[in-house]
Amino acid sequence: MEIWYVRHGQTDWNVEGRIQGSTDIPLNQTGIEQAYQVKQQLDQESFDLVLASPLLRAYETAKIICLDKAVEIKGDERLKERNFGSYEGTLVKAMPVGDFWDLKQDLCPENGESTRMVFDRIYAFLDDLKKLYPSHKILLVAHGGIAIPLRCYMEGIPETKALRSLIIHNCEAVHYQVDPDQIVKNPFS
Structure with missing residues (x-):
């Protein structure tokens, strides 16, 4: 299985340094331009499956990336950004x-998701992908916070445990070859 992961383009809240979480914020003009740039980067790639967070900033990014591709974009709730509740x-x-x-x-923000909840959600999601689509080439478009458990799943937990450093930049694309038979242990299991 092959996975490309792209974080959504820039939003006004990214520029302001605000926590977006599950708040539905659209791309700004820079974010739209970034999405077109990553589209060019991935133009030669063909995908069997495209899954995106249903939040506007990620779904808009996925739509731009796939403008010339004959593939349906499916929203998947499991790819939503972490809910930071009151923050x-x-x-x-x-x-x-x-x-x-x-x-x-x-930690768990009031009315939000704990780190464990996000890791459980993304690890189960990736396990499902390996079972259901073991030979597919998949594009995932989501959020910076989702990149953290995804990268831990794919690359292992960093020695430093500084997980915030695993957040990728707006419209950064990372690529993984995944062995569908490999068992990855959730750090919370």
Whole structure:
């Protein structure tokens, strides 16, 4: 199985340094241009399956990437960004002390998702992909926070445990060859 993962293009809240989470924010003009740039990067790739977060910023990015491709884009709730609950819309620099991506702390914002909940969701999603589409070439378009458990699944947990460093840039594309028979252990199991 082959997976391409793309983070959505820039939004105004990215520029302002606001936590978006599950809040549905559209791409800004720069984000649209970034999506067209990653489209050019992936123009020579053909995909058997395209799955995108149903949040507007990711789904818009997927639609631009696939403009000339004969493939249906399917929204998948499991690819939604982490729900940061009461912190959504606040500035990242105003976050309380503590790392919301620290596996040991497993912090959960009020009315949001814990680190464990996000890892459980994405690890189960990737396990499902391996079972259902073992020989497919798949494009996933989602969010910076989803890149964290995805990269941990694909690359292993980093020694430093500094998981925030695994967030990829807007419209950055990462590529993986996946052995569908490989068993990946969830760090929370």
